[in-house]
Amino acid sequence: MPISIKDLPKEKYVLPGDTACPGCPENMGLRFVGMALGGKVILVIPAGCTSIIQGLAPGSGLNFPILNVPFASSDAVAAGLSAAKKILGEDAVVVAWAGDGGTADIGFATLSGSAERNDNIIHICVDNEAYMNTGIQRSSQTPLGAWTTTTVGGKKERKKDLPLIMLMHRIPYVATASVAYPIDFIEKLRKASTIRGFKYIHLHSPCPVGWRFDPMYTVTVAKLAVETGMWILFESEDSKVSISPSSRPYLDKSKRKPVKEYLSMQGRFRNVTDEVLKEIERQVDENWSTLLKLAA
Ligand SMILES: Cc1ncc(C[n+]2csc(CCOP(=O)(O)OP(=O)(O)O)c2C)c(N)n1
Numbered sequence: 001m002p003i004s005i006k007d008l009p010k011e012k013y014v015l016p017g018d019t020a021c022p023g024c025p026e027n028m029g030l031r032f033v034g035m036a037l038g039g040k041v042i043l044v045i046p047a048g049c050t051s052i053i054q055g056l057a058p059g060s061g062l063n064f065p066i067l068n069v070p071f072a073s074s075d076a077v078a079a080g081l082s083a084a085k086k087i088l089g090e091d092a093v094v095v096a097w098a099g100d101g102g103t104a105d106i107g108f109a110t111l112s113g114s115a116e117r118n119d120n121i122i123h124i125c126v127d128n129e130a131y132m133n134t135g136i137q138r139s140s141q142t143p144l145g146a147w148t149t150t151t152v153g154g155k156k157e158r159k160k161d162l163p164l165i166m167l168m169h170r171i172p173y174v175a176t177a178s179v180a181y182p183i184d185f186i187e188k189l190r191k192a193s194t195i196r197g198f199k200y201i202h203l204h205s206p207c208p209v210g211w212r213f214d215p216m217y218t219v220t221v222a223k224l225a226v227e228t229g230m231w232i233l234f235e236s237e238d239s240k241v242s243i244s245p246s247s248r249p250y251l252d253k254s255k256r257k258p259v260k261e262y263l264s265m266q267g268r269f270r271n272v273t274d275e276v277l278k279e280i281e282r283q284v285d286e287n288w289s290t291l292l293k294l295a296a
């Protein structure tokens with residue numbers, strides 16, 4: 001049965017007074033993790049906005065048990081913790097919560113190793129498409145054309161398709177999610193928590209500071225990513241891929257909003273040329289077609 005907002009637990013896991021920026025998607029994501037899994041969660045967090053700005057700084061408002069770990073070790077530490085909890089007979093869901101830098105770049109070797117061993121953890125990549133905490137540097141998740149402080153003329157390379165790379169590890173569960181679709185994310189988290197082995201969830205997380213938009217529009221921008229087809233919500237259980245209900249309308253290209261609408265809300269795309277825009281549109285079509293082949 002679909003989850004309704006009123007059935008979710010009232011206990012808060014992100015408390016008032018935290019030190020995140022207004023409109024922070026990482027805080028939103030953590031709220032949903034609390035709603036989905038409540039007191040069972042232990043978070044393993046490497047360096048990044050969640051740990052440095054919100055998690056461990058004075059004034060932290062996070063109400064989870066948290067282990068703060070060096071960048072490239074999150075999944076290895078999470079796997080050890082999960083094994084220890086099992087030996088102790090304790091019911092815990094161990095979640096490695098890392099930014100796109102901590103997942104797709106610096107943390108990738110540990111992520112891939114842990115996935116290959118099928119460790120019993122959930123890895124959530126909170127993807128704000130750059131190294132935000134250290135001042136908006138590009139990552140492999142920064143999209144083509146986006147400004148960062150290390151791609152001042154716009155990034156020349158496309159976003160690395162990490163969810164598909166994780167799919168090819170043949171792990172039991174892979175999903176994409178978005179902070180604009182909390183019920184979809186909560187359902188995926190709850191499903192992942194019932195599956196043994198390695199689970200990977202990639203959470204699209206628009207950051208007002210690094211993407212250059214007004215903090216009141218975090219959800220609007222995240223929603224537009226899905227409505228334009230720039231971000232596709234899907235899941236894969238035992239390598240069976242299905243497009244999630246919130247993305248299904250956009251299987252039909254004519255139902256998608258123009259990519260330009262998504263780009264024009266964000267200052268980081270201010271200097272995108274028509275040529276780059278065309279290439280981004282082509283990549284959107286290509287991403288859909290790859291995923292549909294896998295779903296078929
Ligand atoms: C091994 C190592 N290299 C670099 C750093 C510096 N550092 C701290 S946070 C950070 C950026 C993290 O980016 P990301 O993982 O995308 O998370 P975000 O800050 O965007 O949430 C970097 C490079 C570090 N702490 N440890």
Ligand code: SF4
Pocket residue numbers: 020021022023024025026027049053128132133207208209210
């Ligand atoms: S820079 Fe972005 S991700 Fe980091 S705390 Fe601020 S809003 Fe959140």
